[in-house]
Amino acid sequence: MQYTQTAKKLTAEEKLRLLVSFGTRISSEIRLDHLLNSIARQIAQILDVGRCIIFLIDPDREELWSKIAQGKGLAYTEIRMPLTTKGIISHVAKTGETINLQNAYEDPRFSMAIDMVTDFRTHSLLAVPLKNNTGKVLGVFQVANKADDLPFDRNDEGILLLLSTLASSSIEIATLYQELYGAQLETLYRLAITAEYRDQQDTRSHLKNISIISFLLAGTLGMPKHEAEIIKNASTLHDIGKVALADNILLKPGKLTPEEFEKMKEHTIYGGKILEGAKSKILQVAYKMSMYHHEKWNGKGYPKGLKGEEIPLEARIVTVADVFDALCQFRVYKDAWKTQDAYEYMLKESGHSFDPRVVAAFKKIYPAIRKLYSHIPVNQMTGPFPGDENIPTENTVIRMTQQD
Ligand code: C2E
Ligand code: SIN
Numbered sequence: 001m002q003y004t005q006t007a008k009k010l011t012a013e014e015k016l017r018l019l020v021s022f023g024t025r026i027s028s029e030i031r032l033d034h035l036l037n038s039i040a041r042q043i044a045q046i047l048d049v050g051r052c053i054i055f056l057i058d059p060d061r062e063e064l065w066s067k068i069a070q071g072k073g074l075a076y077t078e079i080r081m082p083l084t085t086k087g088i089i090s091h092v093a094k095t096g097e098t099i100n101l102q103n104a105y106e107d108p109r110f111s112m113a114i115d116m117v118t119d120f121r122t123h124s125l126l127a128v129p130l131k132n133n134t135g136k137v138l139g140v141f142q143v144a145n146k147a148d149d150l151p152f153d154r155n156d157e158g159i160l161l162l163l164s165t166l167a168s169s170s171i172e173i174a175t176l177y178q179e180l181y182g183a184q185l186e187t188l189y190r191l192a193i194t195a196e197y198r199d200q201q202d203t204r205s206h207l208k209n210i211s212i213i214s215f216l217l218a219g220t221l222g223m224p225k226h227e228a229e230i231i232k233n234a235s236t237l238h239d240i241g242k243v244a245l246a247d248n249i250l251l252k253p254g255k256l257t258p259e260e261f262e263k264m265k266e267h268t269i270y271g272g273k274i275l276e277g278a279k280s281k282i283l284q285v286a287y288k289m290s291m292y293h294h295e296k297w298n299g300k301g302y303p304k305g306l307k308g309e310e311i312p313l314e315a316r317i318v319t320v321a322d323v324f325d326a327l328c329q330f331r332v333y334k335d336a337w338k339t340q341d342a343y344e345y346m347l348k349e350s351g352h353s354f355d356p357r358v359v360a361a362f363k364k365i366y367p368a369i370r371k372l373y374s375h376i377p378v379n380q381m382t383g384p385f386p387g388d389e390n391i392p393t394e395n396t397v398i399r400m401t402q403q404d
């Protein structure tokens, strides 16, 4: 994670105040990306340097990684290099030693790769290990280009080591939290696949489309990003109740009889039973979605015939995503519709099947949706969150090798 210093010069007193508040500020942040950003920003201010990059060791892959902003408006790019690389960073990570260079380009171990990617010219460079309280190296803090072109001195080394020690437990906690959260999402996603794979050719794209549309709808409706993220992750489970349906109904290649359709409707009740009383926030939202995603705004849906705002908003959102995607995809009982026809159907059903506010939001995001369905990579799409131009799906990863 890097931060490039652009702020004004600070007085010694201001620096001291920053140093004192450093621990308090970082201990309140549990999201790893935000934490690393905050640490890098504060270090750049306290040490008055042109750039601060934090590398962490990924023990599973035996790599060092960081996120680098490539320029204004561009997404963070993940940089990864094997621990065995012959560079400054990997040397510090392997040995736990500090490296202090007055002119980085004169040192044969220095790699220009990151400078090239970020359009930055490193002069002085200081890299210290990030160690936890048992002395294990977790990563590397690297700062470059001290103000006034001075070399880094003993004092700077001491401060950077102190800051890395202060930051280490927060970084360890945030890393653990991220791993747990990732494991939870993976479990939910695999559960969602279980529910969908019997009746769908392309389960992955169905789940991906539904979660992206739901996320964009939530953001456009003004929900804060963390709530939109919950909606995104919960939406994949809306049809979990289908696991309880018999093959002769779910996989019937033609139209269902009225009796069969009554059985089909029960997937909402089954989903509700599976998720009822859940403790986690994502599963609580998934409960509302699976129970009520076939209710209609006009009260003619199922299982309860709820009307208008009696239907939870989360369910009104996922309905729009689900029906649009179902129309666009092939099913054993129907052909895929043209995207434009499906779009027109959504507009026509505003105020009948669907909440007019959600359809209005769908109309706004439709340019992005059309791209999604024409297989343009999603990370080139524009999201609805101000200042967040990219939908965080696939990260760009730059790999650095020995030769770099
Ligand atoms: P699904 O295939 O995922 O479809 C979800 C929802 O998308 C449907 O909910 C419906 O609101 C909408 N939808 C899908 N295809 C069409 C279509 O061709 N025309 C229109 N107007 N809307 C469409 P619905 O109807 O409550 O159905 C729920 C689930 O029941 C469907 O999920 C599907 O698994 C099953 N199903 C519905 N009709 C049939 C059928 O005729 N044959 C079979 N084998 N299954 C059906
Ligand atoms: C990891 O590789 O351990 C995490 C990478 C990330 O945060 O993107």
Ligand code: SIN
Pocket (backbone or CB within 6 Å): 298, 300, 352, 353
């Ligand atoms: C309506 O009943 O008003 C229209 C809803 C639908 O066609 O499903």
Ligand code: FE
Pocket (backbone or CB within 6 Å): 238, 239, 267, 293, 294
């Ligand atoms: Fe359903």
